[in-house]
Amino acid sequence: MRRRILAATGAAALLAGLLGAPATAAPATTGPSTVAAPPDIPLANVKAHLNQFQTIATNNGGNRAHGRPGYRASLDYVKGRLDAAGYQTTIQSFTYNGATGYNLIADWPGGDANQVLMTGAHLDGVASGPGINDNGSGSAAILETALAVSRAALKPTKHLRFAWWGAEELGLIGSTYYVNNLPSTELSKIKGYLNFDMVGSPNPGYFAYDGDGSSGSGGPAGSAQIESTLRAYFTSINVPVRDTAFDGRSDYGPFIRRGIPAGGLFTGAEGRKTTAEAQMWGGTAGQAYDRCYHSSCDTISNINDTALDRNSDAIAYAVWTLGGEGGTPPGETVYSDDFETDKGWTANPAGSDTATSGRFERGQAQATTYSGTALQLAPQGGTGSLVTGAAGGDPGANDIDGGVTSIQSAPITLPTGTLKLSISWYLGHLNNASSTDYLRVRVVGPNGTTTVLNQAGSAANRSASWQTATADLSSFAGQQVRVLVDAADAGTGSLVEAGLDNLTITRS
Ligand code: DTR
Ligand code: CA
Ligand code: ZN
Ligand code: ZN
Numbered sequence: 001m002r003r004r005i006l007a008a009t010g011a012a013a014l015l016a017g018l019l020g021a022p023a024t025a026a027p028a029t030t031g032p033s034t035v036a037a038p039p040d041i042p043l044a045n046v047k048a049h050l051n052q053f054q055t056i057a058t059n060n061g062g063n064r065a066h067g068r069p070g071y072r073a074s075l076d077y078v079k080g081r082l083d084a085a086g087y088q089t090t091i092q093s094f095t096y097n098g099a100t101g102y103n104l105i106a107d108w109p110g111g112d113a114n115q116v117l118m119t120g121a122h123l124d125g126v127a128s129g130p131g132i133n134d135n136g137s138g139s140a141a142i143l144e145t146a147l148a149v150s151r152a153a154l155k156p157t158k159h160l161r162f163a164w165w166g167a168e169e170l171g172l173i174g175s176t177y178y179v180n181n182l183p184s185t186e187l188s189k190i191k192g193y194l195n196f197d198m199v200g201s202p203n204p205g206y207f208a209y210d211g212d213g214s215s216g217s218g219g220p221a222g223s224a225q226i227e228s229t230l231r232a233y234f235t236s237i238n239v240p241v242r243d244t245a246f247d248g249r250s251d252y253g254p255f256i257r258r259g260i261p262a263g264g265l266f267t268g269a270e271g272r273k274t275t276a277e278a279q280m281w282g283g284t285a286g287q288a289y290d291r292c293y294h295s296s297c298d299t300i301s302n303i304n305d306t307a308l309d310r311n312s313d314a315i316a317y318a319v320w321t322l323g324g325e326g327g328t329p330p331g332e333t334v335y336s337d338d339f340e341t342d343k344g345w346t347a348n349p350a351g352s353d354t355a356t357s358g359r360f361e362r363g364q365a366q367a368t369t370y371s372g373t374a375l376q377l378a379p380q381g382g383t384g385s386l387v388t389g390a391a392g393g394d395p396g397a398n399d400i401d402g403g404v405t406s407i408q409s410a411p412i413t414l415p416t417g418t419l420k421l422s423i424s425w426y427l428g429h430l431n432n433a434s435s436t437d438y439l440r441v442r443v444v445g446p447n448g449t450t451t452v453l454n455q456a457g458s459a460a461n462r463s464a465s466w467q468t469a470t471a472d473l474s475s476f477a478g479q480q481v482r483v484l485v486d487a488a489d490a491g492t493g494s495l496v497e498a499g500l501d502n503l504t505i506t507r508s
Contacts (some may be wrong), residue, residue: 024505034298038320039148040140041312043305044367045296048465049140050132050309051372054300057130062296064136065127066167067099074123075104078143080166082106085150087162094166094177101166103174108149111159117323118161119145119194119315120175122168122251124505129296133303134269137200139164141312145319157324158191158403165251168197169294175251179258183351187258192226192322195252195264196315199292200308204267206234207244209252211263219252222261229321231264240280265314267307269293272394299385300372334419335505336413339384344410349484354403358389358484358497361407365499366392371459375399375428380466380501387499388487399489400437400496408444409503413480417507419473421452427487428464429496433457438448439498443473452483457496464497 031134053074057063060070079089087106094101104123121138125131146162154160166174179187195209208230210216212221218224223246234241244266246252252262278285292298336342339362347353347360365387368376370460375395388405394478427439437457443450453469473481487498 003024003049009367013198022334036396038317039152040381041144041148041309041316041441042380042466043309043312044374045147046140046144046308046312047305048142048374048463050136050300050303051374051463053140054130054225055131055134055372055413057125063127063129064123065129066096066124066127066170066173068127071124072102072141075102078139079104079121081143085147087150094174096170096173101174103165103166103178105178106146106162108146108154108160111156111324113159114473115158116190117158117192117194117319118163118164118190119319120163120251121196122166122174123164124166124169125298126169126294128294129292129298130300131298132300133198133200133202133290133298134293135168135197135365137303138196139310140313141199141308142196148316149319154320154323156320158322160319160323160360168251172251172253176254179254187260190255191261192222193252193255193260193262194226194315194318194322195250195262196311197264197266197289198266198269199248199265199311200303200456201267201269202302202304203273203287203289203291204281204304204307205273205277205289206239206241206281206307206310207266207268208241209245209246209262209264209266210243211261214243214419215245217246219246219262220259221258222243223263226261226263226318226322226414228317230263230314232318234310237310239310240279249300264309267304267311282375291298301507306316330497331508333502334415336505337503338382339386339408339501340382341384345386345407347405347407349406349408353405355400355405355489356402358400358489359405360386360388360487361390362386363390365390368392368395368497370395370430370495373428373430374464375430375495375497377426377464377466377499380424381403385499385501386485396495400487400498401489401493403490404488406484406488408485409483411480412505414473414476414478414505415507416477417474419477419505420470421473421503421505422468422470423452423503424466424468424501425453425455425499426464427455427457427462427496428500429457429462429494431460432492432494433462433496434459434491434494437489437494437496439487440485441469441500442484443476443481444484445476445479450475457494463501466501
């Protein structure tokens with residue numbers, strides 16, 4: 001887990017340099033930042049996306065290449081998550097080598113439509129393997145960043161657009177098609193393009209595209225500021241970064257050819273780590289950064305978690321910072337519980353629970369998976385969360401069995417005002433589940449109950465990943481309420497797990 005870095009302040013001044021926009025006064029450095037602090041991107045969530053890509057490749061001939069079913073299945077997975085998170089998604093099709101390829105474009109509603117910040121990664125892999133590092137890693141990292149934007153209900157100054165490219169491996173085909181077919185009036189609105197291609201290499205280097213040209217040829221004006229923003233994150237975690245050339249070997253190529261500022265991060269491919277680099281970053285000198293580059297062994301095992309985590313957090317930092325100072329003015333927090341200490345939750349409050357195992361408790365949840373499906377997650381932050389049986393080990397040992405388990409907060413006295421509850425949650429289950437299984441979160445007041453979340457199970461594998469549920473609690477203003485959580489493995493027995501973390505109630 002990385003050290004939380006200061007909220008991006010002075011972003012407007014940085015942005016003015018980057019985007020040539022009229023310089024606006026940077027937010028007062030003495031006052032509170034108006035930019036919501038860039039979030040930590042949960043590595044478990046990024047890995048859950050990679051597990052999906054691995055499963056897709058396994059189920060589709062071992063790859064996710066252009067023109068093969070595994071590519072379109074990968075795109076459909078990414079699109080489904082983005083649609084559920086409130087993005088406006090578009091599939092752009094093209095033909096190459098006699099096969100149909102697809103780009104996925106996702107716009108986050110809001111922001112200045114004349115100032116677009118794009119973030120992209122190629123979603124295709126080579127035909128010889130699953131392409132998990134190249135480039136499931138970049139695709140998963142920007143997907144989780146996009147989902148974090150949604151969880152934060154971010155309101156950046158810039159309009160945020162994300163892209164997953166097809167047929168990069170055949171020569172940047174999808175990204176070139178996009179740039180060549182975007183009207184010049186639209187192209188001119190793109191003020192920066194961030195590219196992430198291989199960000200989890202097993203013997204990782206930490207490279208940033210040489211935007212300022214300090215090591216040779218730089219990018220278009222504005223690329224230096226993108227490089228310095230990405231570097232700033234790594235400086236904040238004391239990880240040295242080296243330049244990698246803007247050599248056009250990835251999807252930033254079509255953008256810089258049209259003069260659009262670009263930048264990105266890279267953990268290395270077939271090149272070999274030097275002795276000096278191994279002393280700087282660890283790993284093995286003389287070995288390739290990714291010895292499975294373009295090979296069948298580029299599987300879920302071909303990822304360095306630390307590199308993937310650091311790069312995912314750097315991507316979020318850059319999107320928040322370069323997205324502009326809009327941010328989300330934080331409301332006043334009137335109640336919060338990160339489950340690090342006992343704030344008076346009561347299990348089985350009505351004495352009617354029927355679950356025989358996997359009962360709700362506050363504890364240090366151990367992550368569990370079953371053949372690639374994440375079922376239980378470690379706490380979203382710290383060491384505490386609400387979870388259906390914290391113990392890990394055999395995923396079938398402490399899952400919910402036998403019916404319903406519930407847990408209820410202590411009374412919460414709410415002030416007057418516009419009140420919003422937010423809570424992180426996940427539900428994980430195998431395909432032996434059904435709609436009779438569920439996770440539910442309700443707020444119970446003296447005159448009624450509001451349902452915050454009611455997520456049913458289904459007869460499919462559902463990989464657990466942290467999501468956020470919100471609800472307007474203004475109707476409870478001035479009253480005393482309790483949060484009531486219940487989950488069930490009902491009907492026929494199945495493998496079901498649930499967890500919650502980071503409850504907040506804010507007043508705006
Ligand atoms: N062309 C990429 C791998 C790659 C090689 N050099 C760089 C530099 C920056 C990003 C990516 C790459 C691929 O095989 O997808
Ligand atoms: Ca992280
Ligand atoms: Zn790649
Ligand atoms: Zn490649």
